[in-house]
Amino acid sequence: MTEFINVGKRIPKSDAQEKVTGKAIYIQDLKIPGMLWGKILYSHHPHARILNIDTSEAEKLPGVKAVLTGYNIPTIKFGFYKDNTPLKSNKVCSYRDEVAAVAAIDPDIAEEAINLIKVEYELLPPVFDPEEAMKEGAPLIHEDHLGGKEKKPTNILNIPWKLVAGDVEEGRKNSDYVAENRFKVTWVTHCCMGTSGCIAQFDPRDNLTIYSNTQIPSLAQRDFTEALSAMGLQGKKVRLIKATIGGAFGSKLDTYPYEYIAILLAHRTRKPVKIIFSREEEFFATSPRQAAIIDIAQGCKKDGTLTFRDVRMVLDNGAYTSWGATTPSVMMMPISSLYKVPHVRYVAKCVYTNNTYSQAFRGYGNPQATFAIESQIDSLAEMAGIDPLDFRLRNANTPGEVTPQRFKVGTCGLRECIDAVAQRLDWRQNRGKRDGRGVGMASLIHVGGGARVYKSDGCGTIIKVDDFGTVNVITGATDMGQGADTVIAQIVAEELGVRIQDVVVTHTDTDICPWDVGAHASRTTFVAGNSAKMAAKKVKEQLLEVASRSLGEVPENLEIRDRMVFSKIDPEKKSPLGKVLRAAHYTTGGKMVMAEYFYDPPNENLDKEFKGNLSVTYAYGTHGVEVEVDKTTGQVNILKYIAAHDVGRAVNPMLLEGQVYGGAAMGIGYALMEQLVLNNGKVINPDFRDYKILTASDIPTIEAITIETDDPFGPFGAKGIGEPGLVPTAPAIANAIYDAIGVRIKDLPITPEKILAALKGKDSK
Amino acid sequence: MKKFDYLKPQSLEEVLSLLNQFGTKAKLIGGGTDAIVMQRQNKISPDLFISLRGIPGLDHIEGNGLLKIGAMVTHRAIEQSPLIRERFPLLSEASGLLGSVQIRNVATLGGNLCTASPSAETAPPLLVYEAEVHLISQKGERRIPLESFFLGPGETALEQKEVLKEILLQPPPPNSRGAYLKLGRRKAMDLAVVNVAVLLTLNPKTGICERARIALGAVAPTPIRVREAENIIEGNQLNDELIRKAGEMAKHTCSPISDIRASSEYRREMVGVLVEKAIRQSLT
Numbered sequence A: 001m002t003e004f005i006n007v008g009k010r011i012p013k014s015d016a017q018e019k020v021t022g023k024a025i026y027i028q029d030l031k032i033p034g035m036l037w038g039k040i041l042y043s044h045h046p047h048a049r050i051l052n053i054d055t056s057e058a059e060k061l062p063g064v065k066a067v068l069t070g071y072n073i074p075t076i077k078f079g080f081y082k083d084n085t086p087l088k089s090n091k092v093c094s095y096r097d098e099v100a101a102v103a104a105i106d107p108d109i110a111e112e113a114i115n116l117i118k119v120e121y122e123l124l125p126p127v128f129d130p131e132e133a134m135k136e137g138a139p140l141i142h143e144d145h146l147g148g149k150e151k152k153p154t155n156i157l158n159i160p161w162k163l164v165a166g167d168v169e170e171g172r173k174n175s176d177y178v179a180e181n182r183f184k185v186t187w188v189t190h191c192c193m194g195t196s197g198c199i200a201q202f203d204p205r206d207n208l209t210i211y212s213n214t215q216i217p218s219l220a221q222r223d224f225t226e227a228l229s230a231m232g233l234q235g236k237k238v239r240l241i242k243a244t245i246g247g248a249f250g251s252k253l254d255t256y257p258y259e260y261i262a263i264l265l266a267h268r269t270r271k272p273v274k275i276i277f278s279r280e281e282e283f284f285a286t287s288p289r290q291a292a293i294i295d296i297a298q299g300c301k302k303d304g305t306l307t308f309r310d311v312r313m314v315l316d317n318g319a320y321t322s323w324g325a326t327t328p329s330v331m332m333m334p335i336s337s338l339y340k341v342p343h344v345r346y347v348a349k350c351v352y353t354n355n356t357y358s359q360a361f362r363g364y365g366n367p368q369a370t371f372a373i374e375s376q377i378d379s380l381a382e383m384a385g386i387d388p389l390d391f392r393l394r395n396a397n398t399p400g401e402v403t404p405q406r407f408k409v410g411t412c413g414l415r416e417c418i419d420a421v422a423q424r425l426d427w428r429q430n431r432g433k434r435d436g437r438g439v440g441m442a443s444l445i446h447v448g449g450g451a452r453v454y455k456s457d458g459c460g461t462i463i464k465v466d467d468f469g470t471v472n473v474i475t476g477a478t479d480m481g482q483g484a485d486t487v488i489a490q491i492v493a494e495e496l497g498v499r500i501q502d503v504v505v506t507h508t509d510t511d512i513c514p515w516d517v518g519a520h521a522s523r524t525t526f527v528a529g530n531s532a533k534m535a536a537k538k539v540k541e542q543l544l545e546v547a548s549r550s551l552g553e554v555p556e557n558l559e560i561r562d563r564m565v566f567s568k569i570d571p572e573k574k575s576p577l578g579k580v581l582r583a584a585h586y587t588t589g590g591k592m593v594m595a596e597y598f599y600d601p602p603n604e605n606l607d608k609e610f611k612g613n614l615s616v617t618y619a620y621g622t623h624g625v626e627v628e629v630d631k632t633t634g635q636v637n638i639l640k641y642i643a644a645h646d647v648g649r650a651v652n653p654m655l656l657e658g659q660v661y662g663g664a665a666m667g668i669g670y671a672l673m674e675q676l677v678l679n680n681g682k683v684i685n686p687d688f689r690d691y692k693i694l695t696a697s698d699i700p701t702i703e704a705i706t707i708e709t710d711d712p713f714g715p716f717g718a719k720g721i722g723e724p725g726l727v728p729t730a731p732a733i734a735n736a737i738y739d740a741i742g743v744r745i746k747d748l749p750i751t752p753e754k755i756l757a758a759l760k761g762k763d764s765k
Numbered sequence B: 001m002k003k004f005d006y007l008k009p010q011s012l013e014e015v016l017s018l019l020n021q022f023g024t025k026a027k028l029i030g031g032g033t034d035a036i037v038m039q040r041q042n043k044i045s046p047d048l049f050i051s052l053r054g055i056p057g058l059d060h061i062e063g064n065g066l067l068k069i070g071a072m073v074t075h076r077a078i079e080q081s082p083l084i085r086e087r088f089p090l091l092s093e094a095s096g097l098l099g100s101v102q103i104r105n106v107a108t109l110g111g112n113l114c115t116a117s118p119s120a121e122t123a124p125p126l127l128v129y130e131a132e133v134h135l136i137s138q139k140g141e142r143r144i145p146l147e148s149f150f151l152g153p154g155e156t157a158l159e160q161k162e163v164l165k166e167i168l169l170q171p172p173p174p175n176s177r178g179a180y181l182k183l184g185r186r187k188a189m190d191l192a193v194v195n196v197a198v199l200l201t202l203n204p205k206t207g208i209c210e211r212a213r214i215a216l217g218a219v220a221p222t223p224i225r226v227r228e229a230e231n232i233i234e235g236n237q238l239n240d241e242l243i244r245k246a247g248e249m250a251k252h253t254c255s256p257i258s259d260i261r262a263s264s265e266y267r268r269e270m271v272g273v274l275v276e277k278a279i280r281q282s283l284t
């Protein structure tokens, strides 16, 4: 195998020092001279008609520069389904509905002004249960929303998610065992350390600059450009500048009312306006992972061969539509393609309710679907009298397979992952004792080579090399803490033969950086990495071309290593890179060494039947857990946690493990304690006291095992790893709990109370 | 958050006179880990916080027989005090489980008691040690049992202008052993779903339990002693049956509520489980 110098090395994240010393500049830290502070008034009811908004007292408060309501702003529609507006007029549909906004000279005055606004409401009957909301006669969230064949008012969104491959009825007939269950998953939220915020600023010519912590700079730029048009500012430019992002995890994959409100306030006041969320707002006014009801059936033969998988889901869409409504497109992936299953059907409905609306969250639906599939795989294995380990090995995906959704499986290390977990858990020894200790495992498939969600799945890179050998990489990618800046630098350094410290990555400004579809779908290392690698290759060709002249050697015989250009044939012929570069333009007819590359992976959009090779390659993994359950209190203690992932190649094992640790920790929270609790539509735990995430003392030792399958499409063989770390966590834990005490919890989170209740139910049977 | 002034007096006399001067407009502040949170949530809204930081005579841990702990002693200091660990280990353990090291470095014992949360970490241990609290105002000083200090959630026997000066602990009888158990959802930074302290005095010859003290937190409007359960085991040789009965009694004596952290049924159930467990641990 090739020896790499920069790839495969444990290199700390390039801004690690800034972060640990508090020097990194987050949106919270940014100030612009003359800046005002915006604040939002939210609805007091889950569903009500707005009769009157009296802003007169707020306007009189000294220091207040503007007060906006849905009645004095232009109509701006946004969101995936174009059903959201910055400020609501007519009626409110959830507690997080924005009713009015203020800009003032300091945040306290803004807050005071908000409290002076009086809103009169007429209450409307609310609906919080999606199954209720689907019924005839249920209160309508958006009265003008029509659907179904008859085009009647309905709460069911016109997004008919349906995937059919093979014939599930046939599969059912051919089954010796069939398991049928209902699973439920609830809202959990991203808990970014840095809360949401932005600063909007107009220049005298009405061009907008927005400082933001988005993970989709190019798409956000487009959204805001559309908003400017709606404001009558056609043809004006939007420049988006990212501050250091304090975590995103999917939460910043859309544009939100607060950003449009900042833009409107900035335009009204002609001053920069900053809006920063408090922690409470971050909990109740950002969009969580969606709640869903999952009905699933799977069957198998006597020998454990899977025969069919049939899944129906109802998703609580909340009152508006963000990317949460599109997560079924990703849920299809494990449903159709995790393990070999010949007959598959998946139908999902997204339903408006008066709850909070949902968004993307690491895994994008995959953790929810995998919780149901992998929990039930254990039940099915038990029915068939087969060890769940053997059951999984029997059905495991293999290289070269084409799945029912027409995914072309290339490299696939699923078997190796399952084996590694079984071995580290001493599976045969420890399973099946029912003595309060138990082991469980669950696997995953995820996109690992981009995901063609939009028409383009591309990312651009520009590389220029200066006089001193510094390599400036200007990328469309977004670093949101995951390490894109570092991994891209490693890839370029490897390709060019320079040191990692010679590479400077710029990724924060749409006026400078090329287009990219966004930091989603675990695609950045793969897509932006390939883009950077190809651009570096072009730069290298130029460098060798220039060097060949001064060294008197054909470019094919030249190589660059450790900042030195040398001949592979005649070691005497060599020159430091800096010298070659200076020679390039300190000469008549000189040239700059620079190149660009736009990489768009050869993957496919899903067709009308939701089939197609969505990703160039797929990531696999298996998590294994050993737990101990206290039967008197219902508490679960994780004794061992093994996370094995097929990553193609670990470009940076340290950052990769960081993704796995972080993913697993989030997944353990999802499994055991995290829950955004909505009581009649209202978030009643908008703080870290009652929204429980794991603390450092709760996170068990996570053993990350890396399986390298060296993917032919990946940059140096790499696949994506951003999301997989939390996909199989919850079912692995649920399966281990079952192995320990014989009760199966089918709704998340698996709390001690639920475990005790289930134990009691079992005893009384 | 409502804006407020902050005063940092130099002596207890000055504190008392400021309290007298500002009355209901002022509020004392120790570590501020409860007070500032409540101010942010608009649960309290004083114009002025009077700090107790650095005031002489409030941060001592001393005494040979009777142990005196100043109200401003932090949980970190309690957790690390060899004196407390040796003589009042349940208090040491409880303080060591409160919040996180960062919180324990600033949060005080006095603050924990004066907040009077039903789940206050240190209340059950102090109740089984039969602690007394020493209160002081310009009118004078008084000592009352901790048990009568707690009046309800957030309510204490403190008068408007009174300060908690110190907590007093008599050494328990010889051959006393106990346990403190906190049930939470996670291992740090968590309020107790239920917390239980048990202190038993066993006759080394007969093995009879001569004295029993059992206290519960988070299952009634205030932290409580459960004498009904104590009576079941006092004067008896302990066996499984009696321990189970004591747990049952504690379970039926408390009056938990349902909230976001747990249902009343679960809390009640856990009282039985934890009381039994704490008694067994005290015996080993």
Ligand SMILES: Cc1cc2nc3c(=O)[nH]c(=O)nc-3n(C[C@H](O)[C@H](O)[C@H](O)COP(=O)(O)OP(=O)(O)OC[C@H]3O[C@@H](n4cnc5c(N)ncnc54)[C@H](O)[C@@H]3O)c2cc1C
Pocket: B027, B028, B029, B030, B031, B032, B033, B034, B035, B036, B037, B052, B071, B072, B097, B098, B099, B100, B103, B106, B107, B108, B109, B110, B111, B112, B113, B114, B115, B119, B120, B121, B122, B158, B162, B163, B164, B165, B189, B190, B191, B192
């Ligand atoms: C993140 C976090 C985690 C926490 N975890 C726990 C936990 O696990 N268990 C637990 O029990 N608590 C916990 N708490 C609550 C809090 O830390 C404790 O109750 C702490 O002991 C309060 O002490 P303090 O000095 O900060 O009180 P302060 O906030 O300063 O004061 C609290 C109240 O007592 C009054 N007061 C303070 N000192 C005196 C005095 N000497 N005389 C009269 N009145 C006085 C104040 O006026 C105020 O009303 C936590 C708090 C936070 C923020």
